[in-house]
């Protein structure tokens with residue numbers, strides 16, 4: 001099965017920054033429709049069944065409706081382009097290859113909810129993407145798709161590019177808003193939700209790059225067209241980021257619901273060097289690690305949840321049987337120990353303790369009670385941290401204990417290899 | 420009004436009431452470390468978690484608003500275990516040396532460790548023991564006893580508006596600190612001590628507090644004598660001597676004090692303190708009684724008025740007087756003496 005390129009249909013076919021070339025291949029048709037009937041857009045997105053592509057899968061139309069239904073003198077559209085999850089790089093491909101799709105998506109969202117200002121919060125590690133975006137934004141303005149009185153419609157929409165400062169937690173939507181406001185990036189307590197009180201307290205739609213890039217197609221072609229691909233509960237295509245022990249690492253577009261096996265074999269080309277696949281970390285650094293025996297799991301939010309995998313932002317890190325899972329867990333926990341924002345106790349103190357416990361298993365110094373303590377701590381964090389970082393960071397460990405229990409023997413001589 | 424049920428008890432609350440506030444209505448005690456009146460809810464320490472029916476994760480009661488029909492459980496095995504683990508986690512990176520700690524006897528961490536039967540943490544210290552900053556004249560900061568509740572940060576930023584304290588770094592390295600790792604003495608700190616007053620542990624303590632335990636002192640509620648704001652405070656008295664001051668929740672100060680109210684109490688027992696009026700007799704200041712002093716003053720005022728008229732007299736009242744005293748003083752100058760020459764030095 002080949003890729004199904006919808007979002008990336010024009011990738012490589014046009015000059016990425018050129019608004020005219022994007023327009024010549026069907027671009028900006030969605031925006032024109034939105035300008036003609038702004039009141040209809042929220043319902044169209046609702047009917048499409050589009051779910052957020054940033055990790056949580058929240059219905060995009062419902063999110064738009066919160067902001068649309070909150071009266072305010074100023075509203076904002078914020079694009080989450082922080083892409084901080086290790087192993088995720090799909091937003092980069094959209095911004096690099098089809099930046100106008102994102103710009104058009106943001107403008108549509110703005111017109112739909114009555115926001116005239118948008119921000120793109122871009123990961124600091126993507127300086128070359130910033131250049132592309134700046135050029136594309138300038139070109140969109142020059143051609144009347146952005147700015148004051150877009151295409152003579154009387155609607156205004158401006159986009160400003162904001163470069164982050166390198167903290168993973170600033171991908172969390174409310175920490176991102178704090179960071180945009182010039183503060184230390186720490187997740188806010190919700191409610192209020194950003195849709196009602198977000199950036200500078202104003203109603204704010206905050207969406208992932210890929211979510212926003214889906215809007216032009218849906219508005220131009222209608223919800224029924226969108227629902228032709230994907231599954232009933234998760235329509236559309238998804239960009240999957242393939243990394244790890246894989247012959248062709250990269251970003252590939254498949255209908256939601258495609259099995260991991262298909263993506264692994266058809267796009268990824270299997271493990272290099274004829275190695276055997278041992279495990280897959282799904283959904284990014286904070287996602288579940290599942291055994292190769294679950295390779296037939298369809299990549300769809302509900303199927304992943306049922307199988308014990310994580311859909312997340314569509315990351316798949318393949319792990320061959322040369323690797324030591326405890327090494328990988330140690331590496332992941334080193335990341336979370338550092339990237340916790342430090343605000344709430346279970347995450348700030350919990351990740352560092354999880355790291356030390358994992359190291360004990362790795363070094364073979366774990367004692368009786370350590371596994372129980374690790375599980376108690378992991379489950380406590382999952383059920384009681386303030387934001388998604390601490391709620392999800394124990395996932396790799398908890399899933400590894402579930403699927404690879406033989407690794408967690410106390411005073412074990414085993415060094416973590418399973419074959 | 421919203422209908423909620425807490426531990427099976429029905430209750431009506433106003434919209435905007437938090438679960439914690441609703442619990443207080445019913446007399447249900449919830450442990451809190453970061454929450455404090457007048458500070459924005461933070462939901463950071465996670466001690467105050469409760470179970471809300473229909474929501475899988477535990478919810479912090481300090482920040483979660485009540486909703487119609489909400490059913491809350493404030494204690495069960497899961498909640499108990501959760502809070503216990505929070506205490507254990509905090510103790511792991513804590514320099515637990517209560518015997519040598521100024522907070523001994525009023526430390527919330529210690530209190531909850533006892534209440535939740537945490538004798539020892541199962542976790543290890545991963546952060547080391549950073550040095551104490553004792554540069555401030557009135558208080559010390561020991562980061563190894565900080566539980567990162569952010570109370571001091573919020574009081575300094577939100578209420579004192581001094582913006583001295585903040586959070587530095589992130590993850591396990593997060594510390595409460597000052598910009599560019601400054602010491603207190605080198606910073607813009609005005610020594611108001613409000614951070615010390617709100618600290619629930621021994622991280623921020625007054626230098627004087629080592630010498631008395633909370634159960635040894637009596638508290639006397641009074642008005643700060645230093646300026647017209649009229650802050651309410653409690654004098655901490657041990658063996659007839661004032662050994663410390665705590666802010667009280669007065670109308671004018673709502674739990675805040677400035678450096679004078681908080682720390683400038685040593686004059687009370689100072690040997691140089693004036694305790695009687697003095698009249699200069701043959702070039703020497705000589706202690707006299709109040710009657711003699713007041714006769715002397717009124718005689719002087721009368722003499723000047725007769726000789727040179729009332730406008731030869733001016734009255735200047737101290738900024739340490741209250742509004743009411745100032746009013747009476749103004750009346751005395753205008754009505755009794757007959758001059759408009761009256762002023763107040765009006766500064767704190």
Ligand SMILES: Cc1cc2nc3c(=O)[nH]c(=O)nc-3n(C[C@H](O)[C@H](O)[C@H](O)COP(=O)(O)O)c2cc1C
Nearest residue numbers: 052053054080083084171172173207208211388389
């Ligand atoms: C620790 C953490 C990091 C996150 N990082 C990102 C990110 O880099 N990009 C992103 O789009 N969403 C990220 N999210 C999810 C956002 O909070 C939010 O759910 C998302 O931007 C919503 O957009 P969507 O509805 O379009 O998916 C992160 C969440 C957490 C808890």
Ligand code: SF4
Nearest residue numbers: 341343344347387390
């Ligand atoms: S869970 Fe972690 S990242 Fe999220 S608020 Fe708490 S400390 Fe910060």
Ligand code: SF4
Nearest residue numbers: 516517520526620621
């Ligand atoms: S801060 Fe509390 S727990 Fe820590 S040493 Fe002092 S009294 Fe003991």
Ligand code: SF4
Nearest residue numbers: 565566568569571618
């Ligand atoms: S110094 Fe005290 S008040 Fe400040 S964060 Fe630490 S424990 Fe809390």
Ligand code: SF4
Nearest residue numbers: 643645646650677680
């Ligand atoms: S001197 Fe300071 S503490 Fe005393 S009343 Fe005035 S402001 Fe309040």
